[in-house]
Amino acid sequence: MIRHIHEYRQPDLVKKLIHQIDKEVTRDWYIMEICGGQTHSLVKNGILDILPKQVNMIHGPGCPVCVTPQSIIDLAIELASRKDVVLCTYGDMVRVPGKNGSLLSAKARGGQVKICYSPLEAVQWAKSHPEKEIVFLAVGFETTSPAHALALSQARNLGLPNFSMLQSHVLVPPAMKAILDDPNHIINGFLAAGHVCAISGMHDYYEIAKNYKAPIVATGFEPVDLLWGILKCVEMLEKNQFEVTNQYGRAVDISGNQAAQQISTEVFELSDKEWRGLGCIPNSGLKIKTSYEAYDAFKKFNLSPKKEEESKCEAGLVLKGLKKPNECPFFGHACTPGQPMGAPMVSSEGACAAYYHYHYQSINT
C-alpha cells in the first residue's frame, strides 16, 4: 500500500464521484485528457465504462513516446550501430518502430543500447566509461525536460566530454492550441496533465481557456483524481464557465516548480517541433542552447533528421481525438503491440496499446 496513491483508489469515493457527475451532466460533453498516463489509468481502471454516457473522454497527444518522430528513432539506431557509442534511453523507447526496426532490434544486431530508469544513470555511466561516447535519447514533455536539463548540467559540472543528448522535447500548451485550431475538433474541455502542471504551473492555460472557451482542470492520475477532475470540468461546462482550476492540489502549486523551470531554461530554449502524427507545430518544442552545444548529439555527430515518411498509421486522427483507437482499420489486425504500425501501439501509455491491452468493451460492440 503506497500512501498518496491508495486513498485515491477507494471504491466508495469513486461511487460518490460517479453519482455526482451523473447528477450534474445534462447533455453530451467531450473532454480531452491530455496525458497518456491518464489515458492508461482511465482504460485500465474501467472508468470509461462507468462514466455517464454523456461524458465522452477523448484521448490526447500527451504520450511523448507516441509523438516522437520516426526520424529521431532512426538517428538513434544509426548512433547505436557505431562502435564507439552506447545509446542510453528509457525502456519505453526501445520498441518504437523506426524505418528499419526498433532500437531493440538494433541491439539484437549488435548495437549498443542500454535501458536507463533515469538520465542521471547515463551521466554516471559516461563517468565510469570514458572510452565510450554515451548518448542519451531524451524524449518528454515539461515533466521530464528539467530532468534532462539536470543531466546536462551535471555532465558539464563533471567535465564529461563523452556525454551528449539526442533530444526531442515537446510542450503541452502549443499542442492544445493546435488541436483547438483544427476546425474539425469536438473538444469542450480539458484535463491538464498533473505532472506537467507540477513543473510548469498553470499560467499558460488561462489564455487558452478564455480564448477557446474551454475549461481546463489540472488533474492527477488515480481513479479518484481523474473523476474529481472530470466532475469539475463537467460542472464548469454546465455553467458555461471557461476557467482554469487545480484539482491536484497535493502535487501542483499553480506557479509550478521554480527550480525545475530555472534549470530547464538554463539549458533549453523554444523551437518549432515536428510531432509524429500531428506535423510541425511552431514553438512547441525545445532545443539545446548554444551554451550547451557541446552536449548536443545533433551537433556532435553532425546529424540531421530526414523527412518524415508517409505512414498508413492513423495516429494523427487518434491523437487529435477525431478517431478512437479501435476505429482505426489496422487496430488489432495489422497493428498490435507485438507488431506495431505506429507509436501509440507501442507505449503502454499510447491510446492504441491501452485499448488493446485492457480489451475495452467498445472494441467488440
Added chain:
Amino acid sequence: MCLAIPGKIEKIKPSEDPLFTTAVVQIGGVTQEVNISMIPSAKKGDYILVHVGIGISIIDEEEAQKTLQMIQDLS
C-alpha cells in the same frame, strides 16, 4: 512516461555541488536514491513525487486531506 510516484524521504545526503543532492526515499517498501536538487526545501519525512529518479514536487499533506474531505462530503 510522465509517471511520478510518491515516496517518503528517509534521509538527505547533501553534496558539495547542489545539483547532486540526493535523498534516500522509500517508495512502496523499496528504498531508492533520488536526486532532490529541484525540491531544495524537501526535508526528512516529506512525501515527494519521484519522476525518472528525480524529486519534482513535495506533496502537500494539507491539500491532500482537504481534497479527500471535500470528496467525502459530496452528498
